Amino acid sequence: MSGLRVELNGVTARHPAATAQSSPALDALTLSIEPGEHVAVIGPSGAGKTTLLQLLGAALRPSQGAVTLDQQSVWTLSTRQLQRQRGRLFYAPQSPPLPPRQRVVVSLLAAKLPALSLWRSLQNLIYPQHVDEVVKALAQFDLQEKIWERVDRLSGGERQRVGLARALLAPARLWLIDEPLSALDPTRARQAIATLLREARAKGVTLLTTLHQVNLATAEFPRVLGLREGKLVFDLPGHEVTSERLAHLYAQFEYELAQVEAPVVSEELPPAKREVRVGCA
Amino acid sequence: MRLIPMARFKDPSLRDPAWSRRVFWFVVACVILWPALVSTEFRPWVFFEAQNLKVTTHFLAEFFPPALNPEFLELVAREAWRTVAIATAGTFLALLFAIPLTLLSTTVLSVSSLSGRMRALPFVVRQLIRWLLILLRSVPELIWALVFVRVVGLGPAAGVLAIALTYAGMLGKVYGEILESGEREPATALLRNGAGRIQTFFFSVLPGNATELTSYTIYRWECAIRASTVLGFVGAGGLGQQMDNSMRMFNGSEVATMLIVFILLVGLADLLSTWMRRALQ
Numbered sequence: 056m057s058g059l060r061v062e063l064n065g066v067t068a069r070h071p072a073a074t075a076q077s078s079p080a081l082d083a084l085t086l087s088i089e090p091g092e093h094v095a096v097i098g099p100s101g102a103g104k105t106t107l108l109q110l111l112g113a114a115l116r117p118s119q120g121a122v123t124l125d126q127q128s129v130w131t132l133s134t135r136q137l138q139r140q141r142g143r144l145f146y147a148p149q150s151p152p153l154p155p156r157q158r159v160v161v162s163l164l165a166a167k168l169p170a171l172s173l174w175r176s177l178q179n180l181i182y183p184q185h186v187d188e189v190v191k192a193l194a195q196f197d198l199q200e201k202i203w204e205r206v207d208r209l210s211g212g213e214r215q216r217v218g219l220a221r222a223l224l225a226p227a228r229l230w231l232i233d234e235p236l237s238a239l240d241p242t243r244a245r246q247a248i249a250t251l252l253r254e255a256r257a258k259g260v261t262l263l264t265t266l267h268q269v270n271l272a273t274a275e276f277p278r279v280l281g282l283r284e285g286k287l288v289f290d291l292p293g294h295e296v297t298s299e300r301l302a303h304l305y306a307q308f309e310y311e312l313a314q315v316e317a318p319v320v321s322e323e324l325p326p327a328k329r330e331v332r333v334g335c336a
Numbered sequence: 337m338r339l340i341p342m343a344r345f346k347d348p349s350l351r352d353p354a355w356s357r358r359v360f361w362f363v364v365a366c367v368i369l370w371p372a373l374v375s376t377e378f379r380p381w382v383f384f385e386a387q388n389l390k391v392t393t394h395f396l397a398e399f400f401p402p403a404l405n406p407e408f409l410e411l412v413a414r415e416a417w418r419t420v421a422i423a424t425a426g427t428f429l430a431l432l433f434a435i436p437l438t439l440l441s442t443t444v445l446s447v448s449s450l451s452g453r454m455r456a457l458p459f460v461v462r463q464l465i466r467w468l469l470i471l472l473r474s475v476p477e478l479i480w481a482l483v484f485v486r487v488v489g490l491g492p493a494a495g496v497l498a499i500a501l502t503y504a505g506m507l508g509k510v511y512g513e514i515l516e517s518g519e520r521e522p523a524t525a526l527l528r529n530g531a532g533r534i535q536t537f538f539f540s541v542l543p544g545n546a547t548e549l550t551s552y553t554i555y556r557w558e559c560a561i562r563a564s565t566v567l568g569f570v571g572a573g574g575l576g577q578q579m580d581n582s583m584r585m586f587n588g589s590e591v592a593t594m595l596i597v598f599i600l601l602v603g604l605a606d607l608l609s610t611w612m613r614r615a616l617q
Contacts, residue, residue, distance in 0.1 A: 112528060113451065113528070114450065114451060114528050115451060116451045134447055134448055134455070138447055138527075138530055138532075139530065140530075141527075141528060141529060141530035142529070142530025142531075143530070144529070144530075145529055146525070146528055146529060148521070148525060150521075152521040152522040152524070152525035152526075153522060154519070154522045154540055154543040154544040155544075156543050156544070156546065156547075156616070156617075157539075157540075157543040157544075161539065161543070164539075165526060165531070165539040165540065166529070168526065168529075168530075168531035168532070168535045168536075168539060169529060169530035169531055171535075173532060173534055173535060176535045176538070176539070177538060180538060180539075225529060227529070
């Protein structure tokens with residue numbers, strides 16, 4: 056099983072709720088990602104990062120242009136074929152979409168559903184069938200002892216890591232992960248990114264993740280996309296993303312960079328007064 | 337201090353601008369309510385006319401003491417059990433109809449509306465099912481019972497079928513509303529990752545809404561107990577039929593016993609509902 060090849064060709068997209076006159080969330084974007092590539096998407100709020108992931112995840116229909124997964128244009132498929140194609144990708148929204156009264160084990164098993172027949176999947180509700188896999192996935196995020204807990208008994212950070220552990224069980228060849236670190240402290244954030252990258256490499260899946268932690272993106276990812284106002288500002292290897300480029304990308308949004316550098320103290324200082332320190336990871 | 341200190345404020349900016357609107361809606365409510373009271377001959381003072389008071393007290397006095405002789409209690413117990421059985425069988429049959437209709441009609445499990453608008457065919461199917469549910473519940477169970485008494489003869493079977501049809505319509509409608517007002521993100525996320533609709537129902541929609549669905553179903557079961565009593569008056573068996581007999585004989589003490597049994601049954605349903613909700617919390 057190898058990663059999915061992803062292509063965007065002149066794609067323009069708007070938020071579902073936006074009017075036709077408003078400026079598009081993504082503007083005529085052309086992009087190609089090879090199977091097994093690991094890509095981080097950075098940029099200030101409202102740059103279109105989430106929209107980009109939703110487009111690639113066949114969750115949002117572009118108003119113009121073509122989205123291609125493995126040489127197949129997504130929006131020419133029938134509903135049934137499209138649903139099968141969706142089974143080959145894993146899209147994790149920023150806030151983990153877990154039913155609060157569900158147990159962690161079932162939440163994780165739910166990620167396997169596209170690979171299971173209806174009968175096999177219902178067996179998991181009678182008695183969980185793949186507990187060993189679930190424990191292995193949870194252990195990658197230090198959560199193995201939470202397997203029988205209910206989701207609403209977890210802390211925000213634990214819930215987010217459960218959401219990430221789901222990726223490891225999904226029968227997917229493309230991981231689209233939106234802001235995986237928003238509820239994690241810096242140490243956990245580093246661990247989580249390392250785990251995602253390691254597992255993506257081991258499975259050979261294509262990984263695309265949006266990040267607010269610019270330093271992690273540039274240090275850990277071989278390819279970094281800088282997005283601003285729906286346009287691609289740069290597309291470079293992580294180590295070539297200089298602080299000048301970042302300052303340019305985040306111009307007028309400097310406080311977002313600063314927050315990233317010091318997530319723990321960010322609530323105590325007014326953001327505008329903090330100095331900008333970039334690229335020192 | 338007066339209730340409406342309007343005159344005290346010469347300055348119009350100090351007056352509550354919502355006041356005239358409030359007066360307007362109060363007048364509108366009175367104008368609508370008055371014809372309704374007239375046409376329903378709502379005259380509460382007739383209760384307190386000497387002649388009527390005498391009849392009422394006489395009727396109520398017959399209720400005391402309730403009939404407690406063993407043969408009658410045994411009969412009441414048997415008929416109460418039959419009433420509960422009619423209600424339970426009817427509700428269960430209604431569930432068998434309502435669950436598939438809910439699954440087909442809810443927009444939460446719509447695959448085509450994952451990306452933009454729902455397609456035409458699924459939309460038409462959902463509307464047709466909605467109309468079917470309206471048809472089922474717009475005919476009161478008493479009318480269904482009168483129909484079925486002619487088809488299957490006097491007895492509990494007519495009551496069961498009558499409850500099943502009406503309640504399928506009610507359950508189907510309210511289940512749909514419960515699912516649609518609940519959290520949608522978990523279901524959307526599973527569908528977007530390629531899970532099937534029934535898989536999504538069991539792994540996300542059901543655990544997310546189990547408490548509300550159970551508590552509404554038990555409340556409907558309680559209503560069905562009441563309904564099956566009324567159905568007894570048209571010959572569908574159970575406690576209602578006995579009550580009809582006792583009333584015809586002007587045997588107030590027997591009616592009183594059956595009413596007490598009735599209060600106990602409804603109280604029991606209430607306890608069961610509380611207990612189930614707590615178990616699912």
